[in-house]
Amino acid sequence: MALYLLLFQGYPLVQELYLSFTSTALLTPDQHVFVGLQNYIDLVTQEDFRQVLLITAIYTVVCVVAAIALGLGAALLLDAPFRGRGLARALVTIPWAAPPVAVALIFVWIYNGQYGIFNHLLGALGGSARLESWLDSPALALPAVLLTTIWQIFPFAAVVILAALQGVSSELREAAVIDGAHRLSVFRAVVWPSIQPSVALLALFLSIWSLRRFDLIWLMTQGGPIGSTNTLVIELYRRAFVYRDLGQGAAVGMVGLSIALLITVVYFRHMQRAGHGKTVARRAPGERQR
Amino acid sequence: MHSLSIPSRRRILRGSGVAVAAALLAGHRVLRAQDKARLSFAAVTFSEAGRGERLKAWVGKFNQSQTAAEIQPIAIPFGSFAKTVFTQMGGGAGPDLVRMDLIDYYAAVQARRVLALDDLLKAEDYRFTASDRHMIIGGKRYGVPFEISHYVLLYNPALLKGGRPPADFDEFLASAKAATGNGVYGFAYRATMAEGSGFWQDLCSFVYGFGGRWSDAQGRLTLNDPKVIEGVAAYKKVYDAGVIPKGADAATYRRMFWERKLAMEIDNGGVAGIFSQQAPQLSFAAAPAPFPTRAQGMVLTALTINANTKHKAAAQAFVKWALQPGNQKQLQELLGASSVATVVDRSPEDLASKPWLKVYDEQAPHGIPQVVAGLEAKTPEIQQIVLEQVLKVLQGGMAPKKALDDAQRLVLARVLRK
Numbered sequence A: 001m002a003l004y005l006l007l008f009q010g011y012p013l014v015q016e017l018y019l020s021f022t023s024t025a026l027l028t029p030d031q032h033v034f035v036g037l038q039n040y041i042d043l044v045t046q047e048d049f050r051q052v053l054l055i056t057a058i059y060t061v062v063c064v065v066a067a068i069a070l071g072l073g074a075a076l077l078l079d080a081p082f083r084g085r086g087l088a089r090a091l092v093t094i095p096w097a098a099p100p101v102a103v104a105l106i107f108v109w110i111y112n113g114q115y116g117i118f119n120h121l122l123g124a125l126g127g128s129a130r131l132e133s134w135l136d137s138p139a140l141a142l143p144a145v146l147l148t149t150i151w152q153i154f155p156f157a158a159v160v161i162l163a164a165l166q167g168v169s170s171e172l173r174e175a176a177v178i179d180g181a182h183r184l185s186v187f188r189a190v191v192w193p194s195i196q197p198s199v200a201l202l203a204l205f206l207s208i209w210s211l212r213r214f215d216l217i218w219l220m221t222q223g224g225p226i227g228s229t230n231t232l233v234i235e236l237y238r239r240a241f242v243y244r245d246l247g248q249g250a251a252v253g254m255v256g257l258s259i260a261l262l263i264t265v266v267y268f269r270h271m272q273r274a275g276h277g278k279t280v281a282r283r284a285p286g287e288r289q290r
Numbered sequence B: 001m002h003s004l005s006i007p008s009r010r011r012i013l014r015g016s017g018v019a020v021a022a023a024l025l026a027g028h029r030v031l032r033a034q035d036k037a038r039l040s041f042a043a044v045t046f047s048e049a050g051r052g053e054r055l056k057a058w059v060g061k062f063n064q065s066q067t068a069a070e071i072q073p074i075a076i077p078f079g080s081f082a083k084t085v086f087t088q089m090g091g092g093a094g095p096d097l098v099r100m101d102l103i104d105y106y107a108a109v110q111a112r113r114v115l116a117l118d119d120l121l122k123a124e125d126y127r128f129t130a131s132d133r134h135m136i137i138g139g140k141r142y143g144v145p146f147e148i149s150h151y152v153l154l155y156n157p158a159l160l161k162g163g164r165p166p167a168d169f170d171e172f173l174a175s176a177k178a179a180t181g182n183g184v185y186g187f188a189y190r191a192t193m194a195e196g197s198g199f200w201q202d203l204c205s206f207v208y209g210f211g212g213r214w215s216d217a218q219g220r221l222t223l224n225d226p227k228v229i230e231g232v233a234a235y236k237k238v239y240d241a242g243v244i245p246k247g248a249d250a251a252t253y254r255r256m257f258w259e260r261k262l263a264m265e266i267d268n269g270g271v272a273g274i275f276s277q278q279a280p281q282l283s284f285a286a287a288p289a290p291f292p293t294r295a296q297g298m299v300l301t302a303l304t305i306n307a308n309t310k311h312k313a314a315a316q317a318f319v320k321w322a323l324q325p326g327n328q329k330q331l332q333e334l335l336g337a338s339s340v341a342t343v344v345d346r347s348p349e350d351l352a353s354k355p356w357l358k359v360y361d362e363q364a365p366h367g368i369p370q371v372v373a374g375l376e377a378k379t380p381e382i383q384q385i386v387l388e389q390v391l392k393v394l395q396g397g398m399a400p401k402k403a404l405d406d407a408q409r410l411v412l413a414r415v416l417r418k
Helices: A002-019 A038-045 A047-079 A085-092 A100-110 A117-129 A141-165 A170-178 A183-211 A215-220 A232-242 A246-274 B009-035 B051-065 B078-090 B102-110 B130-135 B169-179 B193-209 B226-240 B250-258 B269-278 B312-322 B325-335 B348-353 B356-366 B376-396 B400-415
Strands: A022-025 A028-034 B037-043 B069-075 B097-101 B143-155 B185-188 B262-268 B285-287 B296-305 B367-369
Touching (some): A002 A246, A022 A246, A047 A085, A047 A183, A047 A246, A100 A215, A141 A183, A141 A215, A170 A183, A183 A246, A215 A232, A232 B078, A232 B376, B051 B269, B051 B312, B078 B097, B097 B102, B097 B143, B102 B296, B130 B296, B130 B356, B169 B185, B169 B226, B169 B262, B185 B250, B193 B376, B226 B376, B250 B262, B262 B269, B269 B356, B285 B356, B348 B356, B356 B367, B376 B400
Parallel strands (some): B185 B262
Antiparallel strands (some): A022 A028, B143 B296
16 A cells, blocks of 8 residues: 555655756656746746636635535435435436536537527526626636536535435434424534534535546636636646646646645544544434435 | 258368468468558548548558558547647657647757658758748758648628628628628637637737738747737727627537538638538638738648657658658648648649639738747747737727737746746
8 A cells, every 4th residue: 555655646746746846848858957946936926826826716615615505405305205306316416427528518508608598598588688608708707617517516415415414313303303493403403413524525525626627617718718717727737738838837736736735634624623533413223214 | 850960071171271271371461460660640630520531541542552661540639639749759659750730840849859851851852832941940851741721711602792702801891790690690710718729820810911920030029019909909890890609619610601601701721621522512712811911820730750759761751652742642632722741733623613722822922820930839828828818808898909018018028038
């Protein structure tokens, strides 16, 4: 295990860190010129890069919060007994199962200014509400990309939370209801403490995935227009493979890695504070699966 | 009831003999094939509808003519071509032969990733086209033109008043407006970062047409030159005129053109060739682009030999084979309205059946590569900044002068570090 980590994770990381201190071209990766912190200084002093960080932060936070909120809502609905629940559970996962490339191409058409269904709906709702364009507008491109991303990832959140809900003791829920607790109180006092560790882990995964999401954004906007959807990974790709500057690309990658590590550290600290040893309501032995 | 007959010993022996002979023959063929040097040839063209298959057949003719070498075509789409091939070449591998865009050619030469061809080709032995001069860098040749494609105005006569093309920019705008309506658009071009490379090509058509250049003869940046500003202002005029299908990508609006839903577009000879082959019933026509000058962008791709090749002699043999007059003629025919490395006169039949070929051929002296002259290797970065600034004009209503002043300043500071 240690050898695996050293070979397949440690070495590439060290290599990337070293690259970030060099000036290295894509076509001549064997010819490094050591430039020290210059690549990082360039990043810090560029206003564009600060915008990249801001866009990345907005994209990540909105994706995670919205996906968890929608996922939680969907999971609670799917947890309740109703006819056709199995089919509904299967249908909800479809966006998550769809390949991001196909999703991106479909949504490019949905958002099209002249042929897109979005504008037709807006036109039908209020004539003058028709918008000229979504993905071509600096103001609308990021919300459009966010909507697409959330639509694709919230089913995963729903499935994870639904699985966590299966572990909540129905006896405790029933006891709380008998004691006169409202639905919201039951959720706050019984359900939420049980599913919180799963939601926290889900938030960690979604954060890291959002930080490194490339395909959907690149295919929809390539980071444009005017940098309005330019996230860290898009910037990394552009510098390394479009401008062919591996050193700059590696520096952007290290910034992204540092942010991901920071989020992970915060997560584990939070979990420690929350108390691993805390007893969480679990299904009683022999309790029937709902 | 039919009983199964037991084969005689003789028959078994005879059958075994035939099987052994067949196996030996097949083995010999395999060995013969293994003796051949196997080269790979990467080109975007292989992935194109129609032209790709024809180009593979053309390469197949080379394979048939050789006993010691065999080329395998590799199709890589335009969007990921440079990244894919350059990553491989940087890692000491990659295809033996590479057809690359001029921007990539300059980068590859600068990084010494392609072989010099001076020892292989003597200029006096060939009737190279004028565009061949772009293959010479620092007095040395590293490639030969594979395809040279010029830009002209393609139009659907049935959708234009009087069936005539516009003579100047004002007439062009008026024609585009008159043609727009009932699901038909007057003109189309690209104006999104999702199609950055195409956006740049279309912008070059306008800027060059209005007399602008990205740099001067000394290689100094001229992004905010008045002529460049004029070209960008014209781009914006078209954008605001309500004549283009905004957001439609090139594949979509080209299809609209051959379905007679688009009156005009400025496009290269490769596209005209695709129209002609894919939609033979379409009677489209061509005219010079409706700008103050005849200058237009030019797509120039080079045929190069990867410096990492293990089959240098075979790769050189292919380059020499490709330059033979008969093979050049076949290549030009399969490429459509493009030119090739050497001067190939078109047949009278071709010119009669495809009158638009003449317009493309006449555009040749006015073709300018879509790179920043003198700063070729930096073009991708400059392109990104310029396109972002032009988008501010198109989307945000920024004045073209301010946008291009900012572009000049940003490129000098960020790309050229001045």
